[in-house]
Every structure is written in C-alpha cells, then in structure tokens.
Amino acid sequence: MNTLLEWLNRLSSRHAVLGFWIVGGLLFQTAVFPHLAVFGLKPDVLMVVVVCWALLYGPAEGFVAGLAAGLVQDLTFGQYIGLFALAKTLVGFGVGVVAGKIFRETIWVPTAAVGVAVFAHEFVVWVCLRALHVPAPAVNIITVGLPVAVYSTLLAPLVYRQIFVHYIGERAKEKDLTGGASQAAGRR
Amino acid sequence: MLHLGRYRKFLAALVTLVVLVTLMSVTARERETVLLVEKAVIEALAPVQAWFGGLTVGIRGTVADLEAIRHLREENETLRVRADAYDTTVHRLKELEIENERLRTLLGFTQAVEYQYVVADVVSRNADNWFSRITINRGSSDGIAKNMPVVTSQGLVGRISEVSANISVVQLLTDRASGTGALVQASRDGGIASGQGSQSPLLSMMFFERTAEVAPEDAVVTSGFGEIFPPGLFVGRVVDISKDSYGLLKYARIKPGVDFGRLEEVLVITNATVGVDGP
Known part of the structure; x- marks a missing residue:
C-alpha cells in the first residue's frame, strides 16, 4: 500500500512538472515567439521540452510527453487533431530509446539531440500533410525543417538544464527513500 | 496490478497511435462543429495568452518607439507630402463616388451593402x-x-x-x-x-x-x-x-x-x- 502511494505521489509530482512545462512552452510559443519570428519561423518550444524530457526519463515518458504536448497543440489551433500529437509522440519515444545509448551529462549532446529531433518532427509532420493532401512541397522539409531545428537548439541548453535539475532532485529523493527503507530493514 | 508487462505497454502504444491517425484523418475534413474539449482548451488558455502577448507587444513597442524617435523628423516631412497627395485623391474619390452612385441608379443596381x-x-x-x-x-x-x-x-x-x-x-x-x-x-x-x-x-x-x-x-x-x-x-x-x-x-x-x-x-x-x- 505504501509503495503504491509513493508511486502515485512520484507520478503525480513528475507529471505536474511536465504539465507546467507543456503549458508554459505553449504560451511562449503562441504568444511570445511569434513576435520574435525569424523569416516567419519560430522555434518549437514544445518539442524542445519533449526531447529534454525523453532524454532524461526514457522512451515511455518520452511517449507520454510527446502525446500530451502534441494533443494540447492540436486542440488549441488544429483542424487536423492528432497531427502534431502523432509526430511528437513518435519522436519523443524515439529520442527516449536512443537516450540510453548516449552520454547525457554534457549540455552539447542534448542540444544536438534537440536539433536532430526537431528536424525529424518536422519531417513526420510533412509526411502527414502530404498524406492529408495539404499542399506542402518537398522543399519545405529544408525551408521549414532546418531553420526551425537550428532556432530550437538555441533554447535547448536553457530548458535541459532546468529539467535536469528537477530530474536530479527526483533521483536524490528516490535514493533517500530507498536508502531509508533499507536502513529500516537493516535495523529490523 | 500496476506492473504492466512489456506486451501490454506495446499494445497500449499501438492503440494510441492508431487512434491518433484515425482522429487526424476524420478531423481533416471541413468540420461544422468544434469539439467540446477544443472549446475548453481554447477558452482556458486565451486569457493567459492575451496577457503574455500583450506583454511582448508592449516590450517590442517600447523598443520600436525608441528606435523611431531618431527617424521622426524625416518621416514627418515625408508624411506631410503624402498627406497633401491624399487630399487630392480624396477629392477625386468623392467625385467618383457621386458619379458611381448616379450610374448605379441609372442601371438599377442595388445599393452596395455597408x-x-x-x-x-x-x-x-x-x-x-x-x-x-x-x-x-x-x-x-x-x-x-x-x-x-x-x-x-x-x-x-x-x-x-x-x-x-x-x-x-x-x-x-x-x-x-x-x-x-x-x-x-x-x-x-x-x-x-x-x-x-x-x-x-x-x-x-x-x-x-x-x-x-x-x-x-x-x-x-x-x-x-x-x-x-x-x-x-x-x-x-x-x-x-x-x-x-x-x-x-x-x-x-x-x-x-x-x-x-x-x-x-x-x-x-x-x-x-x-x-x-x-x-
């Protein structure tokens, strides 16, 4: 019973933080960054959050983060509900799978990962648009995908550092809990 | 109970993806109605977005104002010349408007909607x-x-x-x-x-x-x-x-x-x- 409560507590606290990042990211992306657009393009803050989250917490959490961020994005403006949810879920999961194989402690790796993942996300969106018969010439993969990926990488260090701090804090709390439990077991 | 096997997780993920693809293809068609959940999300976020947007516009406007002060005199002169030109255009348009109205009446056209x-x-x-x-x-x-x-x-x-x-x-x-x-x-x-x-x-x-x-x-x-x-x-x-x-x-x-x-x-x-x- 205690384990269940601890698990639920950890789950809700972690996902509350994720929710905060998604809503905050969406607000910045829809109300602030349009005014800072370069050649009409703005960074994908939500995707930066999803990638950083997936790098630290793995594929299942990457999947959840991508699904939540994409759905919120779709519901605020989408005629095509599910388009960005699908793209972000797939890329979030993919980043989570790769995350275990790369060195995450340096800031440069997540930054590069954000660039690659945002480009992959724009590619998936482009494929879906073509499938939905929305006019999107192939050149848009370069004219949209590349600049958005580059612009988004600029935000990666900032976002990753903050999520990393939360991740470390969570791990430390976990260690305290398990350490406390094993000490108690030892005393018994 | 809470321990989900790898197989069940895989199935859940697959079902989610299928639902997303289906949802996307269904909503891609021109819709007459907006989903309740869409309305709720849009309405809930709008006030905060408006506040954020207003703040950004305000900051950008202040920076732009400072920049604009430098070019004000030059711009003022250009605008004065342009205003004179507009005066002439307005007179000409007034004439055209009157003529247009007269011709419309002659041809029996309905009055253009305001x-x-x-x-x-x-x-x-x-x-x-x-x-x-x-x-x-x-x-x-x-x-x-x-x-x-x-x-x-x-x-x-x-x-x-x-x-x-x-x-x-x-x-x-x-x-x-x-x-x-x-x-x-x-x-x-x-x-x-x-x-x-x-x-x-x-x-x-x-x-x-x-x-x-x-x-x-x-x-x-x-x-x-x-x-x-x-x-x-x-x-x-x-x-x-x-x-x-x-x-x-x-x-x-x-x-x-x-x-x-x-x-x-x-x-x-x-x-x-x-x-x-x-x-």
Whole structure:
C-alpha cells in the first residue's frame, strides 16, 4: 500500500512538472515567439521540452510527453487533431530509446539531440500533410525543417538544464527513500 | 496490478497511435462543429495568452518607439507630402463616388451593402510553422460565425475557421490550406490566390486563363466567386509573374496588403453575404 502511494505521489509530482512545462512552452510559443519570428519561423518550444524530457526519463515518458504536448497543440489551433500529437509522440519515444545509448551529462549532446529531433518532427509532420493532401512541397522539409531545428537548439541548453535539475532532485529523493527503507530493514 | 508487462505497454502504444491517425484523418475534413474539449482548451488558455502577448507587444513597442524617435523628423516631412497627395485623391474619390452612385441608379443596381464590423484583438498565433492561424478575443456570443471574412484597413486577413463562445480561430490568407477567389482589379482576369505557409509572406495566384493580363504592382481584389468573401476586398499587389514548365498555366506572386507579422487588431465582417452585388 505504501509503495503504491509513493508511486502515485512520484507520478503525480513528475507529471505536474511536465504539465507546467507543456503549458508554459505553449504560451511562449503562441504568444511570445511569434513576435520574435525569424523569416516567419519560430522555434518549437514544445518539442524542445519533449526531447529534454525523453532524454532524461526514457522512451515511455518520452511517449507520454510527446502525446500530451502534441494533443494540447492540436486542440488549441488544429483542424487536423492528432497531427502534431502523432509526430511528437513518435519522436519523443524515439529520442527516449536512443537516450540510453548516449552520454547525457554534457549540455552539447542534448542540444544536438534537440536539433536532430526537431528536424525529424518536422519531417513526420510533412509526411502527414502530404498524406492529408495539404499542399506542402518537398522543399519545405529544408525551408521549414532546418531553420526551425537550428532556432530550437538555441533554447535547448536553457530548458535541459532546468529539467535536469528537477530530474536530479527526483533521483536524490528516490535514493533517500530507498536508502531509508533499507536502513529500516537493516535495523529490523 | 500496476506492473504492466512489456506486451501490454506495446499494445497500449499501438492503440494510441492508431487512434491518433484515425482522429487526424476524420478531423481533416471541413468540420461544422468544434469539439467540446477544443472549446475548453481554447477558452482556458486565451486569457493567459492575451496577457503574455500583450506583454511582448508592449516590450517590442517600447523598443520600436525608441528606435523611431531618431527617424521622426524625416518621416514627418515625408508624411506631410503624402498627406497633401491624399487630399487630392480624396477629392477625386468623392467625385467618383457621386458619379458611381448616379450610374448605379441609372442601371438599377442595388445599393452596395455597408459592412457591419466587430472589432477584435489578436490573442495568439498557432504554435507550429506549417499553418498560419490566429485566435481573436471575439466568439459566437459577439455574433461571430464560421467563414465570416476578417479584414483590416490594409485589406483581407482571412476567414473565421473555428468559433467558441468568446474566442475564434482565423485562418489567414497565407495558410497553406487557404484558397481565395481573386481577380486583377484592372484587367478583371480571375484566379485562385493560395497561401504558402508561415515561412512565405507571399501568396501564389493561379490564373484561370493563360492569357490573363497582369503586370507587377497590379492590385488584386477578391472576386466574390466563392461563397465566403464578398467581391472587392483588397488582397494585395502583384510582385512577379511566371508560367509553369509546360507554359499552360500562368501564376503570379502576390504581396498581401496586410502585414501578417504585425497583426494586433482585426475587423470581422458580420454581414458579408447579405445583399452583396455580383462582380
């Protein structure tokens, strides 16, 4: 019973933080960054959050983060509900799978990962648009995908550092809990 | 109970992806209604987005004001000259208006409709870089309905694509899924002006006739052929003209009259389809 409560507590606290990042990211992306657009393009803050989250917490959490961020994005403006949810879920999961194989402690790796993942996300969106018969010439993969990926990488260090701090804090709390439990077991 | 096996997780993920694909293909069609959950999310986020947006516009405006002070004298002189020119134009237009009214009476045309407007503030823009949409702080409770035209003093902005009680989504002319019946004001040659996404500020106009008479700087207005936009709304000016590789179709790139990057206030025409004259 205690384990269940601890698990639920950890789950809700972690996902509350994720929710905060998604809503905050969406607000910045829809109300602030349009005014800072370069050649009409703005960074994908939500995707930066999803990638950083997936790098630290793995594929299942990457999947959840991508699904939540994409759905919120779709519901605020989408005629095509599910388009960005699908793209972000797939890329979030993919980043989570790769995350275990790369060195995450340096800031440069997540930054590069954000660039690659945002480009992959724009590619998936482009494929879906073509499938939905929305006019999107192939050149848009370069004219949209590349600049958005580059612009988004600029935000990666900032976002990753903050999520990393939360991740470390969570791990430390976990260690305290398990350490406390094993000490108690030892005393018994 | 809580321990889910790898197989069950895989199945859950697969089902989620299938649901997303299905949802996407179903909602891709033109919808008459907005989902309740969409309305809830849009309405809940709009006030915060408006606050964030207002703050950013304020900061940007202050920076721009400081920059503008330096060029004020020079600009003032230019504007004075331009104002004199406008005075002459206004007199000429007044004459034309009177003449137009007289000729309309002679020909038995119905009186052109006085548009009724609802003024709205832009609350936010779409999060992605593929579509071009904005939300405005007016909805069905203000008399806004789907497909109503949206304009500014510079020209046509787009159409209402989704409506909830207090918020509406506007599909801009530059949206890649948008198509507007348009014609060259001088030659009356018609075509369809389409958006190319947020990264391109220009529209692409495909003419119905390859012999269409069009030249750079020509004004382009709405044709009224579709059922959404009334005729005569200013769309933009021709930048350049081209033909497809087989020489069968004629295209023009149009620079919209509206600066979509700096939209802060718009007007929604609420009586566009009532008694509007044909082109």
